[in-house]
Amino acid sequence: MIELTVNGEARSVAAPARTHLADLLREHCGLTGTHLGCEQGVCGACTVMVNGVPTRSCLIYAHEAAGMEVTTIEGLDEDPVAEALRAAFSKHHALQCGYCTPGMMMTARDIVTRLGAVDEDRIRDELAGNLCRCTGYRGIVRAIAEVAATRPASAALPRREVPLTPPPAPARTASALSIAALPNQLKHRETLALPLDAAWAILSDPARIAACLPGMTLLRHEGEAVEGEMAVSLGPFAVKFAGLGTLTLDHAAHVGRLRGQGRDGANGAEGEVLWRLEPAGAGTTLVLDLAWRLTGPLAQFSRPALLRGMVAGMAGDFARNLERQARGEAVVAQAGLWAMLRAWLRGVLGR
Numbered sequence: 001m002i003e004l005t006v007n008g009e010a011r012s013v014a015a016p017a018r019t020h021l022a023d024l025l026r027e028h029c030g031l032t033g034t035h036l037g038c039e040q041g042v043c044g045a046c047t048v049m050v051n052g053v054p055t056r057s058c059l060i061y062a063h064e065a066a067g068m069e070v071t072t073i074e075g076l077d078e079d080p081v082a083e084a085l086r087a088a089f090s091k092h093h094a095l096q097c098g099y100c101t102p103g104m105m106m107t108a109r110d111i112v113t114r115l116g117a118v119d120e121d122r123i124r125d126e127l128a129g130n131l132c133r134c135t136g137y138r139g140i141v142r143a144i145a146e147v148a149a150t151r152p153a154s155a156a157l158p159r160r161e162v163p164l165t166p167p168p169a170p171a172r173t174a175s176a177l178s179i180a181a182l183p184n185q186l187k188h189r190e191t192l193a194l195p196l197d198a199a200w201a202i203l204s205d206p207a208r209i210a211a212c213l214p215g216m217t218l219l220r221h222e223g224e225a226v227e228g229e230m231a232v233s234l235g236p237f238a239v240k241f242a243g244l245g246t247l248t249l250d251h252a253a254h255v256g257r258l259r260g261q262g263r264d265g266a267n268g269a270e271g272e273v274l275w276r277l278e279p280a281g282a283g284t285t286l287v288l289d290l291a292w293r294l295t296g297p298l299a300q301f302s303r304p305a306l307l308r309g310m311v312a313g314m315a316g317d318f319a320r321n322l323e324r325q326a327r328g329e330a331v332v333a334q335a336g337l338w339a340m341l342r343a344w345l346r347g348v349l350g351r
């Protein structure tokens with residue numbers, strides 16, 4: 001049974017474990033104003049507010065919204081900002097078939113209430129995660145700008161960030177844990193030209209792990225708690241996630257597990273990586289299980305082939321850095337353009 005608040009009303013809903021929030025809203029609550037387009041985080045049609053933050057309801061499981069406040073398009077019937085946006089959308093011909101409109105409205109209301117008077121360039125940036133296949137964006141942007149202009153920027157409401165707290169420490173050993181039920185998952189193997197003990201000496205030391213991962217900066221490490229920053233760039237997106245994580249190591253089994261979450265403005269990331277070392281002749285096999293979820297504009301890149309190629313490329317860079325570090329050589333601090341391109345091509349060609 002999932003207990004949550006939908007449009008101000010407490011709900012208790014029985015739904016299968018893998019039901020995503022959009023299906024729960026549409027099929028169990030009868031709120032069909034939330035539309036489903038791609039169901040992979042690309043189009044933004046399913047955007048609802050979860051605890052005041054625009055969220056793609058096709059990307060989170062319903063049980064993850066337990067205890068939270070969810071607002072759908074139906075919940076904005078009496079909302080004065082939404083009323084002004086509806087009038088402006090009509091005036092500026094900002095919809096045609098209307099399929100994208102509920103998600104557009106949720107994002108538009110967030111832009112207006114959070115940023116107040118704001119220029120059209122910023123509106124286009126903020127709308128990057130909502131796709132419209134028929135109207136074009138000119139009318140939508142004008143409608144939002146018109147309503148935003150009635151609210152001085154100084155009156156903008158602050159964004160209610162999802163609180164950033166370290167995930168709970170696992171109760172069992174790292175080797176006994178299975179990868180989390182996150183929507184994107186990838187298994188990857190790398191052969192290391194290193195004996196197992198030399199590889200584990202690095203893969204059991206948070207500072208040395210961070211040094212091998214291009215874009216990663218370790219800020220703090222106390223017991224199982226780690227804090228760091230991860231810079232990622234892909235196409236027009238360059239983000240630096242600041243976040244917290246929990247690291248668990250099983251030295252006997254040569255297994256490590258890191259689960260963490262981070263934010264950069266409107267972009268959020270949650271992920272888990274499980275690594276295991278196996279002897280392979282004179283070398284070692286590094287087995288990686290990765291799982292992640294992105295939210296916000298960066299989630300547009302949740303196209304599986306693209307992301308899988310990028311993540312596999314990063315895993316390869318990490319493995320080569322690990323070997324360099326074991327040899328006492330300098331690691332490569334940033335993934336180069338060619339490495340990114342290679343990773344992207346691998347993803348596309350591997351579809």
Ligand code: FES
Pocket residue numbers: 035036037038039040041042043044045046047056057058059
């Ligand atoms: S249906 Fe959720 S982002 Fe497209």
Ligand code: FES
Pocket residue numbers: 094095096097098099100101131132133134135
């Ligand atoms: S109005 Fe048709 S998809 Fe946007």
